Amino acid sequence: MMKIAVSGKGGVGKSTIAAGIALTIARRGGSVLAVDADPDANLADALGIPRAAQGSIVTIARHRELVEERTGAKAGEYGQIFKLNPTVSDIADDYAYAHRGVSLLVLGAVKGGGAGCACPESSLLRALVQDLVLRRDETLVMDMEAGIEHLGRATVRGVTALVVVVEPGMRSVETVKRIVAMAAEIGLARIAVVVNKVRSDDDERYLRESLPGLDIAASFPFSDRLLASDRDGVAVIDGMDDGMRARLEALVDFLEGKYS
Ligand SMILES: Nc1ncnc2c1ncn2[C@@H]1O[C@H](COP(=O)(O)OP(=O)(O)OP(=O)(O)O)[C@@H](O)[C@H]1O
Ligand SMILES: [Mg+2]
Numbered sequence: 001m002m003k004i005a006v007s008g009k010g011g012v013g014k015s016t017i018a019a020g021i022a023l024t025i026a027r028r029g030g031s032v033l034a035v036d037a038d039p040d041a042n043l044a045d046a047l048g049i050p051r052a053a054q055g056s057i058v059t060i061a062r063h064r065e066l067v068e069e070r071t072g073a074k075a076g077e078y079g080q081i082f083k084l085n086p087t088v089s090d091i092a093d094d095y096a097y098a099h100r101g102v103s104l105l106v107l108g109a110v111k112g113g114g115a116g117c118a119c120p121e122s123s124l125l126r127a128l129v130q131d132l133v134l135r136r137d138e139t140l141v142m143d144m145e146a147g148i149e150h151l152g153r154a155t156v157r158g159v160t161a162l163v164v165v166v167e168p169g170m171r172s173v174e175t176v177k178r179i180v181a182m183a184a185e186i187g188l189a190r191i192a193v194v195v196n197k198v199r200s201d202d203d204e205r206y207l208r209e210s211l212p213g214l215d216i217a218a219s220f221p222f223s224d225r226l227l228a229s230d231r232d233g234v235a236v237i238d239g240m241d242d243g244m245r246a247r248l249e250a251l252v253d254f255l256e257g258k259y260s
Contacts, residue, residue, distance in 0.1 A: 002260045003133050003140040003158055005037075007148055008165035009175035013196040014038070016226070016236050017165050017251075018143040019046035023237045024252045026101030031138035033092060034102050037129065039109030043143045048235025049099050058095045060128065061108035061121040066091075071120035082120045088128040092136065100235065105132075126152055133158035146175055148182055156183075161190045161259035163217070168195075168203035173210045180214070190259060192217035194251065218251035220244060 006018040015038070022034040036043035044054050060066065068074060073082030096103035107129070110122040132140055133155045148162065162183055166176045180191055193214045195207050199222045208216060221244065229239020237245060 001137055001139060001160075002256055003160045004163050004255065004259065005142040005144050005148065005151070005159050005161075006163045006165065007144045007146060007179050009146055009167075009172040012165045012167045012172050012175075013194075013220070014165050015043050015046040015143050016230075017163065017194055017196065017220075018141050019043055019048075019236045020240070020248045021163075021252055021255070022102045022139075022141045023047065023100060023235060024248055025139050025141075027237075028252075029101075032102055033096060033132065033136065033138050033140050034104045035129070035132060035140065035142040036104065036106045037142050038145045040145070041106050041108065044097075044099075044104060044106065045230070045233065046236050047099055047102060047104060048233070048238065049097070049104070051233065057097045057104065057106055059106045059108035060091065060095060061110055061125060063095075067120050067124050070124055073120040080120070082123060084123060084127075086124055086127050088124065088131045089135065091128055092132060103138075126155075130155045130158075146179065148179060148186075148188075151186070153186055156186050156188045159188060159190075161192050161255060162188055163192050163194055163255070165194045165196050166207060166211070167197040168199070168206055170210075173207070176211060176214075191215060192255060192259065195219040197222040217254050218247055220247055 006014045008014050022032050025032040034043060044057060070086035071082040073080040092105055096105045107125050164176050164179050166172050183191060193211055193216050195216060198204050198219055204219060223244060225241060226239045229236060
């Protein structure tokens, strides 16, 4: 079963690619859980969930009663004793939002200390992500922020591939290199690069030459139509032309073939 985490510099297209992969798997009849693990969450938009409906999506870290019930500690307070192994196995079933065959789970930001802090919210999220990666038997697509250091070693062992999105530009290439180095430190070598927003052969060549030795899983052109789909609140796969959708299908085939 494929368990992927999608990372990359801000704005490169992580949510676009993550949503595209999840929607494609769902369209094929697969069971897929999309996890928004970016504190600045916007995977719901990329999936095309109308803003009016997004109000009913529960953000796990912000659900104080849940955090308190599971960890035995007050959310947002430090210096407490709380359960390090809270029960989490029912959370995805209870709180995921179903849309076009994709189940979306929004984790939310941990206030004050980042995802690595010793607070009840982050303890709950860590246990939850670990459970999703290691114990659930559906395809998992996680939309991450640029870093992956907060994943934890146990989780990383279960991630079948880290998908890193890059756009033509030195800054986004540098972020890829940082992510790859970070991944290596925690023992994750299964990395697939997705090249995005390519406007020319020069762009494509630049990226391939800048990232030697990395597995380039797919390349997507810059598309005005896809950009407009963000403005219009349309699901990413509905904002893709046939050529782009074919590339997305090929990417899913590639990932499932190599990183299941
Ligand atoms: N191939 C593409 N062509 C044109 N626009 C694109 C393409 N891919 C993504 N975009 C646009 O780029 C913007 C950023 O994309 P997206 O939100 O997926 O990136 P992100 O990496 O998740 O960003 P963030 O770091 O803010 O979470 C969006 O407006 C999206 O529509
Ligand atoms: Mg995003």
